[in-house]
Amino acid sequence: MLNVVLNIFSVVSIQSYIILSAVLFSIGVLGVLFRRNAIIIFMSVEMMLNAVNLLLVAFSVYHNDANGQVFVFFVMAVAAAEVAVGLAILVTIFRNLHSIDIDELKNLKW
């Protein structure tokens, strides 16, 4: 019997997923570098994480290996925890500085 794999990759090539993931990741990086609002930076970080998640899942289906998707679970859990902590720090900063512009946080200079 012939083992024919039935998944999305017969319609959309793997390259598309790779390119999409790369683009999403780059947008995330640029967002981290160029935005001054701390919340936007957090969102960009989330975007980078999600880009990686997408790529992991795509390859997991491509190689028919469940490990990729399991790893995605881990990543999501860690992302959630990290956001919780990050936002908590952000709230504290706002309470002290009344601003979340990261350019205001420059006391630890030489």
Add this chain to the structure above:
Amino acid sequence: MLNLYLIILLPLIGFLINAFFGKALSKNVSGLIGSAVIFGSFILSTVFFLGFLNGSQQKIDADVFSWISFGDFKINFGLLLDQLSVIWLMVITGVGFLIHLYSISYMHEDENFSIFFSYLNLFIFFMLLLVLGNNFLITFIGWEGVGLCSYLLIGFWYKNQDYNDAAKKAFVMNRIGDLGFLIGIFLILFNFKTLNFSALQTALAGGVVNHGLIVAITMLLFVGAVGKSAQLPLYTWLPDAMAGPTPVSALIHAATMVTAGIYMVARAHFFYMLAPETLQVVACVGAATALFAATIGVMQNDIKKVLAYSTVSQLGLMFLALGVGAYTSAVFHVVTHAFFKACLFLGSGSVIHALSGQQDIRKMGGLKKWMPITFWTFLISSLAISGVFPFSGFFSKDEILAAAFEHSKVLWGIASLASILTAFYMFRLVFLTFTGGFRGTEEEKHHLHESPALITMPLVVLALLAAIGGLMGLPEALGFHHALKGFLNPVFAQAMNANHAARTEEGLSKSMELSLMAGAFIAALLSIAYAYFKYVSKGETPNEEGAPISFARRWVYNKYYVDEIYHLFIGYPMGKLSELFYSLIDKTVIDGTVNYSGKLSVSLGNQLRKLQSGYIGFYLLAMVLSMVVIFLFAFIIK
């Protein structure tokens, strides 16, 4: 064997006790401990000496522990006791003990009393190590150690800068000699692979391969002796060393340390007898020094300086004896010289003490009335040093002169002239100090008194020894048995045989020897008579400072300006060179380099800290860029 260790260790223990606990002890206890340990060493040395005399004691040559060993080179810490070293032991501990007793009284007023005794004991320890070592290195340790103690003791009254300079001078001049000694030791070690005396003696007995090497080694070792025993040209430290307390002058610069050079040449005789060229140099240097120092002594006015130049001169005679191959005579003169010179120095100390520190003989006179014991002991020792029969100096000096006569008439002439001058200036000293009227102040006159027993007793003992010391070396020419020669025969047998073989003509005939003896005796008496005529009959006294004197006299009085010449040609250029090195190399180059490297670190740090700008955006950018670079290098660039 234990006794041998004790001989060396007792003075060391005395040193440690006095050094650490001396301040807590009373002066008498401190002095007693210092003297008792030396007495202990003396008793043990006497036991060994008597053992050698009656034949029951054999030569001891034992290694105590293995010290240095790498590759072929093996140097052990070992001791050698034979007839030669036991004689030196007797002199060091015996005369040393008397001087310790003397010091208890002499240094009584001094605040650093216990330190003085600790230094004296340390000196005896090192001197014993010097004569008891069984290889060149142990001897060298002792050699350096006595140089150190000499420095400490000369500069004992450290609050006076002149005394400190004298101590420094002694040490530096010794060091120059030590350099020669060390190079000689290196040559021996490199070529013979051992420094052990017995091993070297056996190695050389089989015949020598490289004559030039032996000459080089012996010359270098002699340079060391020149420094330590104050011969030309390294003698100027000894008169300056009179800055130290009188017991120091007596012990170190008369009886013991300065004889270390003679001991070393005698001990290394198996080298020297193979290098007649060096022996010739030794003899010439000795004779020249003897005459040179004697001429200076004639015009000195400080009682201790006269004795210092006399010591240099007598040491010259001892080296002359070694140079002409008369090893036993040199040892004989070392012993008799220790007796009468120590007595003379201690006597001068007694005089200085009575005059509350006055050392100028022009301010003395007529002291025999107030200080009879000092006078008589001084007189006996002066007769001994002048070579008057039957005192010890006559016998030992005559042996040297006879040996020199056999070897070279010129050397004999120089040595005889030195002896005549010796008799003259010694009695000049005696007459100016002890006879005539007192030339000091009235106040000094009232304080004049004979010194206490602890001072006069050693004087008496030493004078007695100076008087009868000749008995150990009665001349064979007159039919007597020369006890010392027989005693030392086992040590020098090889050299004596070689000497006899080398001599082509017969030795001196009996009548020749007798006439030489008589001649020297008469010459000494005439010299003394002239001194009597000049200073007693005519009552002359030397000129005061600043009085006009003829050019020739001024030249001699200022010690031929040797010190000034040394300063001009050596001291001053070295000082300037040192200053140059300091300002050029030390300050500019080395300090500059160190300071510059410091400045470099600081400026680098200054630049690097600008990275810590505090801007989070900048940090994020830096993170991203670094990640990119890392990925580039990890995955793309191979």
